[in-house]
Amino acid sequence: MRIVVVGGSGHIGTFLVPRLVHAGHEVVTVSRGQRSSYVDDPAWSQARHVTADRDDPAFPEAVAGLQPDAVVDLICFTLDSATALVERLRGHTGHLLHCGSIWRAGPSLKLPLTEENGPPPLGEYGIAKDAIARMLKDETRSGGLVTTSVHPGHIVGPGWHPIGPLGNLDPAVWRTLSAGEPLDVPGIGTEFMHHVHADDVAQLFEAALTHRDAASGEDFSAVAPSALNVRGYAQIAASWFGRTAQLRPVSWVDFRRTAGDDAAQASWDHLIRDHYFSIDKARALLGYSPAYEPEQAILEAVRWLIDHDQLDVATPLTV
DSSP, rough: OOOETTTTTSHHHHHHHHHHHHTTTTEEESSSOOOOOOOOOOGGGSSSSEEOOOSSHHHHHHHHHTTTTTEEEEEEOOHHHHHHHHHHTTTOEEEEEEEEGGGOOOHHHHHHOSSSOOOOOHHHHHHHHHHHHHHHHHHHHOOOOOOOEEEOEEEEEEOOOOOTTTTSTTHHHHHHOOOOOOEEETSSSSOOEEEEEEEHHHHHHHHHHHHHHHHHHHEEOOSSSSSEEEEHHHHHHHHHTTTEEEEEEHHHHHHHHHOOOOHHHHHHHHHHTOBBBHHHHHHHHHOOOSSOOOHHHHHHHHHHHHHHTOOSSSSSOOO
């Protein structure tokens, strides 16, 4: 197939584009610039690269003009943008795959969450992702364009910082854990976060392309086989440095005062959702088989950051 990957040089595209090239597809990546992927692969030389701006009203026409058999849209964030692309591709393209987010579900009421039992979303981002997924499902079920939405968890991989044990991107947590120093934890640390390696997300997109009929009109959660809660994540991460996590429960008011508004808000946004998703549907319909447990994916990212002098730790990794 000729497959157009919109946003192909990002986290997921870094792994998806080589997968598709190796599988024998003709791959065209579309992005605003020529940013390099996070991981080198000779397959990139076999992909065609096209520059286009997602915010340009002519963007849907530019994508359609590439005459794709399938389009994988990794950077769509509004219902209007998604709708415009659907309307232009309807009747001309065989399959549109959209990258959503597990934040299409709000704070959990029952675990594990599934594609069917997610609570209403919170915030502009989650509300938009949920609206797009519902529009795509309705589009296919009404006899229009064949669509699939894939909803990744917190994407992890070499080249960027993972969401850390406190639910934010503050790198200081890694120095604290690696030094065996006390770590302030808001509450008692039982909230879940569901990570996923970027290559496992790419695997699910590839499976949906391969099994188009099974994926038609469906939505899938792309997450690791298990999820980590705050205290478990911290204990596992500390053990990588030969340490035991010294967790100190504090109130959210105290945590905000010491962590700062931005880091505390990020922690709140992640931990209030308390997400742990099932992958049973993706396994049953598409054969999804993630290669990474969450701690394996996170360790790979942390090791890369340390090896490239992008993360300050007190002691070396022992694993």
